[in-house]
Amino acid sequence: MTTSRPYHHGDLRRQLVSVGEEVLAERGMAGLSLREVARRLGVSHNAPFKHFASREALLAAMAEQGFADLVARQAAAEADEPEAGILARGLAYVTFALERPAIFRLMFSGEVGAERHPDLAARASVSLSEIATRIGEVFGPENAEDATLSAWSFVHGLAHLLLDGQIPPVLRAGRSDQELARAVLGAMAHGLGYGGAEDPVA
Amino acid sequence: MTTSRPYHHGDLRRQLVSVGEEVLAERGMAGLSLREVARRLGVSHNAPFKHFASREALLAAMAEQGFADLVARQAAAEADEPEAGILARGLAYVTFALERPAIFRLMFSGEVGAERHPDLAARASVSLSEIATRIGEVFGPENAEDATLSAWSFVHGLAHLLLDGQIPPVLRAGRSDQELARAVLGAMAHGLGYGGAEDPVA
DNA sequence: TCCGCTATGTTGACAGCAGCAACTTGCGTT
DNA sequence: AACGCAAGTTGCTGCTGTCAACATAGCGGA
Numbered sequence: 001m002t003t004s005r006p007y008h009h010g011d012l013r014r015q016l017v018s019v020g021e022e023v024l025a026e027r028g029m030a031g032l033s034l035r036e037v038a039r040r041l042g043v044s045h046n047a048p049f050k051h052f053a054s055r056e057a058l059l060a061a062m063a064e065q066g067f068a069d070l071v072a073r074q075a076a077a078e079a080d081e082p083e084a085g086i087l088a089r090g091l092a093y094v095t096f097a098l099e100r101p102a103i104f105r106l107m108f109s110g111e112v113g114a115e116r117h118p119d120l121a122a123r124a125s126v127s128l129s130e131i132a133t134r135i136g137e138v139f140g141p142e143n144a145e146d147a148t149l150s151a152w153s154f155v156h157g158l159a160h161l162l163l164d165g166q167i168p169p170v171l172r173a174g175r176s177d178q179e180l181a182r183a184v185l186g187a188m189a190h191g192l193g194y195g196g197a198e199d200p201v202a
Numbered sequence: 203m204t205t206s207r208p209y210h211h212g213d214l215r216r217q218l219v220s221v222g223e224e225v226l227a228e229r230g231m232a233g234l235s236l237r238e239v240a241r242r243l244g245v246s247h248n249a250p251f252k253h254f255a256s257r258e259a260l261l262a263a264m265a266e267q268g269f270a271d272l273v274a275r276q277a278a279a280e281a282d283e284p285e286a287g288i289l290a291r292g293l294a295y296v297t298f299a300l301e302r303p304a305i306f307r308l309m310f311s312g313e314v315g316a317e318r319h320p321d322l323a324a325r326a327s328v329s330l331s332e333i334a335t336r337i338g339e340v341f342g343p344e345n346a347e348d349a350t351l352s353a354w355s356f357v358h359g360l361a362h363l364l365l366d367g368q369i370p371p372v373l374r375a376g377r378s379d380q381e382l383a384r385a386v387l388g389a390m391a392h393g394l395g396y397g398g399a400e401d402p403v404a
Numbered sequence: 405t406c407c408g409c410t411a412t413g414t415t416g417a418c419a420g421c422a423g424c425a426a427c428t429t430g431c432g433t434t
Numbered sequence: 435a436a437c438g439c440a441a442g443t444t445g446c447t448g449c450t451g452t453c454a455a456c457a458t459a460g461c462g463g464a
Contacts, residue, residue, distance in 0.1 A: 012441080029231070029313050030258075033421060044443050046423085051441090055422065056232075101312070108366055110307055111231050129370050145373045146389050149363075150356070153386065157359025158351070164310055168331050171347045184355065187348050214412080235450060246414050248452085253412090257451065 013051040013061075015041055020062050025102040029111070034058065059106060060117035066103040067120075067127040070096050074131065086138040087189050089131070090155045094181040097159035104163065108156075154188050215253040215263075217243055222264050227304040231313070236260065261308060262319035268305040269322075269329040272298050276333065288340045289391050291333070292357045296383040299361035306365065310358075356390050 019040050024032045034055050035045045052058040070093070077092035079085040097104040106112070107124070114121040132148050139147035161167055162177050172180065221242050226234045236257050237247045254260040272295070279294035281287040299306040308314070309326070316323040334350050341349035363369055364379050374382065 010441095028315075034423095035421065045421090046444080047442055049423070053423095105312060108362060108368075109231075109311060110303070110366060113230075124368065125370070128368055129372075132370055132373055145375050146386055149360070149369065149373050149382070149386050150389055153359035153363055154352070154356045155359065156362055157355035157357065159359075160310060160362060161351075161355055161358055164312055166310075166326065166330055167351065168327070168334055170331075171334055171351050173347050180351070184348055184351050187345075187352055212412095236452095237450065247450090248415080249413055251452075 012041070012043065012047065016048055016051060016058060017061050017065055020058055021065075021100070021103055024062070024106065025100075028102075029106075029109075032059075056112060057117065060112050060120040062103060063107045063112055064117075064120045064123045066100070066107045067123045069100075070107075071127045071130060074134075083138060083189070086135060086151070087185055089134060090151070090185045090188075091181060093131075093155050094159045094162065094185070095178070097163050098177055101163040104159065108160075151188065155185070158184055214243070214245065214249060218250055218253060218260060219263050219267055222260055223267075223302070223305055226264070226308065227302075230304075231308075231311075234261075258314060259319065262314050262322040264305060265309045265314055266319075266322045266325045268302070268309045269325045271302075272309075273329045273332060276336075285340060285391065288337060288353070289387055291336060292353070292387045292390075293383060295333075295357050296361045296364065296387070297380070299365050300379055303365040306361065310362075353390065357387070360386055 016037055019037050020032065023036055023040070027036075034048045034052075037058075038045050038048055041047075048058065052061065073096050074089050074092050077085075077088040079088045112120060114124065132152060135148040135151050136144045139151070158181060162181065167180070175183065218239055221239050222234065225238055225242070229238075236250045236254075239260075240247050240250055243249075250260065254263065275298050276291050276294050279287075279290040281290045314322060316326065334354060337350040337353050338346045341353070360383060364383065369382070377385065
């Protein structure tokens with residue numbers, strides 16, 4: 001009995017995405033093969049092709065999931081006052097990158113070819129536009145564009161530098177990634193246009 | 203005669219790196235194969251292995267060259283007054299990313315495994331420390347760490363967002379990448395991190 | 405001058421991968 | 435009960451990275 005291997009898996013697509021992230025985290029981009037993912041799920045080497053037309057299509061789905069999760073996480077980080085909210089969102093962005101570095105890299109690696117995967121393009125665009133909108137709300141209408149771009153560049157760059165481990169010890173000054181993010185984002189919020197919000201993140 | 207195919211190529215290593223960048227730009231990470239590079243150079247499929255122990259080693263060399271070029275470009279962007287210099291360096295950083303997006307991505311993709319390629323790690327570390335130092339010179343000694351990190355994150359993030367083409371039209375407001383970089387970096391230099399004491403930018 | 409060493413390149417082989425084709429299974433419909 | 439389609443399987447092809455054995459050339463010492 002045990003029904004251990006029903007002929008139809010039933011949830012393969014979702015699991016492919018999930019195990020795909022697992023493999024990607026363990027072995028990196030070069031080590032992520034459809035066959036390895038199939039092996040881990042106990043299905044044949046060609047089963048994935050019934051759900052994804054190509055390896056790249058799986059990558060696109062993984063990135064898409066990443067964007068969805070990023071949006072959800074940012075929404076959860078919402079706060080009462082908008083200034084605190086923007087800071088919390090920035091931290092959430094960085095935290096997401098630090099917790100799921102492989103997916104974060106994939107999302108912005110440019111390897112997926114968004115033009116070939118409209119679903120991914122749409123999801124990414126929505127996700128990023130939302131971020132931009134929220135940032136814009138805080139910085140006000142006049143010159144909102146550049147302030148928004150600034151804040152976004154800032155957070156995005158910080159996330160990349162942190163997960164690349166490329167911050168020299170001198171700058172790190174013994175702080176953890178999270179502490180660093182908190183400090184630097186705080187400095188940004190303080191310096192970048194709007195004066196208030198004394199240490200909004202408790 | 204023509205000496206078209208001397209048995210010994212004479213300059214293979216350098217050309218592998220150069221053509222490697224070419225292929226990477228054309229076909230992306232997945233499309234970059236040692237065999238393709240060898241083909242373009244008219245050598246056998248195994249010739250590259252006399253210069254690089256693995257595909258990854260070639261990638262490392264390409265990234266290393268990228269860091270070297272980035273440093274050179276930044277040095278060339280030096281200016282008289284330090285404040286103008288820092289801005290010029292930031293622009294140079296972004297310009298490098300926009301001109302050679304494939305290499306820039308490779309340099310920060312984390313796919314190369316710096317721990318396995320000490321030469322790359324050294325070059326990257328030197329390159330980035332130099333950037334940090336120069337930024338630090340401008341922002342002064344007190345709180346230099348966070349201001350430096352801020353500026354660097356900022357430029358790094360802006361570069362990534364620009365070359366990902368992920369900036370919504372609303373924020374772009376019709377400006378070219380270069381114009382955008384100029385505007386945003388200018389805003390940063392004006393607003394960021396000077397501790398609120400003075401306004402060094404005339 | 406000649407000999408042989410080493411760096412550089414070549415041919416041949418193997419295993420792993422993406423993707424195509426043809427076959428099988430079994431669930432949902434009628 | 436019969437059937438059709440979605441989901442899974444086996445088998446194949448061509449490409450890739452990498453290993454091993456062999457070939458060539460230019461160089462330094464005898």
